[in-house]
Amino acid sequence: MCIRDRDNTRDSYDLFINIHCDSTIAFINAQTPDIIPLSKKVGLTVDAEENIFYRIFNDIDGFFSAQFYEAGNNKIVVQIVFVDFSQKSVRRRTMKMKEFIDLQHHVDAQPFITDIDREAISKNLTYLITIDIIESIPHDQFIIIEHRSGKKIRGSVLGIEDRLISIQTPISVETIPIWDMASLTYRKKIREIPKIKGFLYAVSALGGVILAEIWNEQTRPRIDLIWHFRFIGTVLGTLFGAETYQAVNIISSPTTFFALTPEEMDKLKN
Numbered sequence: 001m002c003i004r005d006r007d008n009t010r011d012s013y014d015l016f017i018n019i020h021c022d023s024t025i026a027f028i029n030a031q032t033p034d035i036i037p038l039s040k041k042v043g044l045t046v047d048a049e050e051n052i053f054y055r056i057f058n059d060i061d062g063f064f065s066a067q068f069y070e071a072g073n074n075k076i077v078v079q080i081v082f083v084d085f086s087q088k089s090v091r092r093r094t095m096k097m098k099e100f101i102d103l104q105h106h107v108d109a110q111p112f113i114t115d116i117d118r119e120a121i122s123k124n125l126t127y128l129i130t131i132d133i134i135e136s137i138p139h140d141q142f143i144i145i146e147h148r149s150g151k152k153i154r155g156s157v158l159g160i161e162d163r164l165i166s167i168q169t170p171i172s173v174e175t176i177p178i179w180d181m182a183s184l185t186y187r188k189k190i191r192e193i194p195k196i197k198g199f200l201y202a203v204s205a206l207g208g209v210i211l212a213e214i215w216n217e218q219t220r221p222r223i224d225l226i227w228h229f230r231f232i233g234t235v236l237g238t239l240f241g242a243e244t245y246q247a248v249n250i251i252s253s254p255t256t257f258f259a260l261t262p263e264e265m266d267k268l269k270n
Contacts, residue, residue: 036068036076036100039107049121053113056103062129064088068100076100083129130178133258134160137186142250143167144185145176148265179269183259191253200248201241208237 035044042050046066051057057066062083071077074097081090095103137143137157145153145167153176155169165181167174212233216226 034070036070038068038100039104041107041110041112048125049118050113052121052125053117054107054110056107060091061132074098130181130260131160133184133186134165134178136188138190140168141187141190145181146183147176148180148182148262150182177269179265181260182265183257185255185257187250187253188256189253190249192249193252196248197245200245201238204241204244205234205237208233208235208240211237 064081066080069077140156155167158166212229
């Protein structure tokens, strides 16, 4: 009897687990909306090449992919993934069912995208993304470029023209074709730390005054020159504080790393 009761209990327990698991899966499925295909020409996910070919989301810079979900009340939610300075971000937007149907008709009215179309668009995408990143870097900002050969070039950006990027190194100006740029390390944005600004300015100005006093002690100038040197020391110290503050902001800002594969470099060259 005890063994049978244990078996019956086990059967009941297994039944409970199965029912519980099925309910959990059903609950998860109910919470996760199904992806709605925009068109048989793009499938469940619109990729970057399809977006350009069919002109779907022309207003999204760095578009990577998009999926459509039914949100109820005749509304569609679009989840858009885009690349922002080599980092992927997600944006969601809502559209009415009529807008979605109009978009379907827009895509269906056009031919299927071919491999030749994809290759041509892919080459252009690599070029545009690379150019956008380089042009977004402020002039005189310090960067590190790794050449295809493995050589690293450090300096400040001077500009880009005819697919050639100019870098001011400590000793010369280097001109590098973008198709030879294996990777680029730069700062997307310079961080501001206003809390230390006043402190650095005050300390630097005080340092300038102290140096002026040391100079006055050593040279024993006339009284009018004493105040003149104090003023010069204060001004130079304040200017040094401004440079120090800018340097601290740059050093403390996070760096961004952008890299190209050999295939992408060849696309840029061709």
